Structures are given as structure tokens and as C-alpha cells.
Amino acid sequence: xxxxxxxxxxxxxxxxxxxxxxxxxxxxxxxxxxxxxxxxxxxxxxxxxxxxxxxxxxxxxxxxxxxxxxxxxxxxxxxxxxxxxxxxxxxxxxxxxxxxxxxxxxxxxxxxxxxxxxxxxxxxxxxxxxxxxxxxxxxxxxxxxxxxxxxxxxxxxxxxxxxxxxxxxxxxxxxxxxxxxxxxxxxxxxxxxxxxxxxxxxxxxxxxxxxxxxxx
Numbered sequence: 136x137x138x139x140x141x142x143x144x145x146x147x148x149x150x151x152x153x154x155x156x157x158x159x160x161x162x163x164x165x166x167x168x169x170x171x172x173x174x175x176x177x178x179x180x181x182x183x184x185x186x187x188x189x190x191x192x193x194x195x196x197x198x199x200x201x202x203x204x205x206x207x208x209x210x211x212x213x214x215x216x217x218x219x220x221x222x223x224x225x226x227x228x229x230x231x232x233x234x235x236x237x238x239x240x241x242x243x244x245x246x247x248x249x250x251x252x253x254x255x256x257x258x259x260x261x262x263x264x265x266x267x268x269x270x271x272x273x274x275x276x277x278x279x280x281x282x283x284x285x286x287x288x289x290x291x292x293x294x295x296x297x298x299x300x301x302x303x304x305x306x307x308x309x310x311x312x313x314x315x316x317x318x319x320x321x322x323x324x325x326x327x328x329x330x331x332x333x334x335x336x337x338x339x340x341x342x343x344x345x346x347x348x349x350x351x
Contacts, residue, residue: 183338184338184341184342185207185208185338185339185341185342186207186208187205187206187207187208187342188205188206188207188208188209188210189205189206189212190203190204190205190206190346191203191204191206191212191237191239191252192204192237192252192350193350194350196212197211197212197213197214197237198212198213198214198236198237198252199214199350200236200237200252200254200321200350201254201314201316201318201319201320201321201349201350202286202289202314202316202321202347202348202349202350203347203348203349203350204287204323204342204343204344204346204347204348205342205343205346206239206339206342206343207244207338207339207342207343208244209243209244209245210239210240210241210243210244210250210339211239211240211242211243212237212238212239212240213237213238213240214236214237215228215235215236215237215238215251217234230253230269230272230273231268231269231271231272232255232257232268232272233253233254233255233268233269233272233320233322234253234254234255235251235252235253236252236253236254237251237252238250238251238252239251239252241327241336241339244339246327246332246335246336247327247328247332248325248326248327248328248332248333248336249325249326249327250323250324250325250336250339250340250343251323251324251326252321252322252323252324253269253321253322253323253324254319254320254321254322255319255320256319256320257315257319257320258315258316258317258318258319258320259315260315260320261292261315262283262290262291262292262312262313262314262315263281263283263292263313265292265313265315265320265322266281266292266293266294266311266312266313266322267281269311269313269322269324270294270296270311273298275298275299275300275301276296276297276298276309277296277297277298277299277306278296278297279294279295279296280294280295280296281293281294282294284312284344286312286314286323286344286345286347287344287345287346287347287348288348289314289316289347289348289349290314291312291313291314291344291347292312292313293310293311293312293344294310294311294312295308295309295310296308296309296310296311297309298326305329307326307327307328307329307330307333308330308333308334309324309325309326309327309333310324310325310333310340311323311324311325312344314347314349316349316350317349318349318350323340323343323344323347325337325340
């Protein structure tokens with residue numbers, strides 16, 4: 136029964152997410168999710184590498200960011216324009232001190248979910264403290280497990296955590312990594328409709344992580 140419900144919701148959300156970027160954020164947060172058991176960040180479960188598509192982050196790409204990285208084939212990136220402070224959508228593009236700068240959509244590749252790049256102007260601090268601030272700003276986040284890693288050649292910290300959907304009384308697994316560069320701080324966050332979608336998108340996330348480099 137849950138599988139049937141998931142399929143119905145997956146189709147409905149796929150249609151709803153065809154609208155504006157921030158509308159997509161709202162629909163995803165309200166969607167059905169399945170229980171998740173937290174795993175160590177290194178235990179990604181990605182079984183096959185993703186085919187490489189375009190790159191994002193460098194000047195002239197879809198989004199200009201403190202780092203550049205490869206996207207999986209068919210994933211589509213677009214910049215997120217900041218909302219006015221009095222807009223009802225303004226909160227969706229902010230998480231603590233971080234502002235959503237770029238949204239990478241998995242729908243063209245067959246999944247309901249996103250990678251989102253969040254930036255902050257700080258050029259100092261540790262990736263761990265950055266990531267703790269990002270996760271701590273989400274009141275629905277819990278069971279966070281952190282690990283020091285490399286994102287390409289950059290020192291980074293990665294986290295796996297759960298978010299709770301009060302409406303559905305369900306949790307789902309998400310993950311993120313943080314890097315600090317001379318051009319600013321970046322958090323790359325992977326979130327799907329549910330834990331199964333996130334698992335299916337992990338090869339794309341791993342490709343982005345392994346190819347990451349600071350932009351000049």
C-alpha cells in the first residue's frame with residue numbers, strides 16, 4: 136500500500152515541481168517521505184558512477200559559485216534569485232546565514248529531488264562548523280552524523296541526517312557537504328522526495344563531490 140501511495144505522490148509532485156524554483160521547494164517539503172536510518176556519510180550506497188553532463192559554478196556556467204563541479208547527465212541547473220524580504224517565499228531561500236544560490240533539478244534525469252548550492256560570504260571557519268550551522272538552522276533535522284572528507288582536492292565535511300515531516304509523520308534521509316574557499320563558503324545539499332529518491336540520486340551527488348574545485 137505504501138508503495139502505491141508513494142507512486143501516486145511521486146507523480147503528483149513531479150507535476151507540481153514543474154513550476155517556479157521556490158514553489159518547488161515548498162512542494163518537496165510537503166511531500167510524502169519514508170522512514171530513514173542514519174548512515175555514515177561515507178556509506179553512500181552509490182553502486183555505479185553517474186554519466187557526466189554539464190559543469191556548474193565557474194563564470195559563464197548556469198550558476199556562478201565559490202566552487203565548480205560536474206553535474207550528472209540530464210540534470211539541469213538554474214540560479215535562484217533572492218526574494219524580497221517581505222515576500223512569503225523569502226524564508227525558503229534562506230537557512231541560517233546561508234542563501235540558496237543554485238538549484239540543480241533531477242526531474243529531467245527521472246528523479247524527484249534536487250541538489251541545492253547554498254552560499255555565505257564568510258571566507259574563514261571550518262567546514263565542520265559551517266555544516267553544523269546549516270543543519271542546526273533546520274528545526275526538523277535530527278540524527279546528524281558528520282565526517283571529515285575531501286571534495287575533489289578541497290577539505291570538506293559531510294553530513295547525513297534526517298528531516299521530519301510533521302504532516303505525514305514520516306522522516307527521510309538527506310545529506311550535505313561544506314567547503315570554505317577564498318571566494319566564500321558553500322554547502323551542497325541533496326534532498327529527494329523520500330529516502331529512496333535520495334539513494335537513487337547519490338551517484339549524481341558523488342560526481343559533484345569528486346569533481347569539486349575552487350573557482351578562480
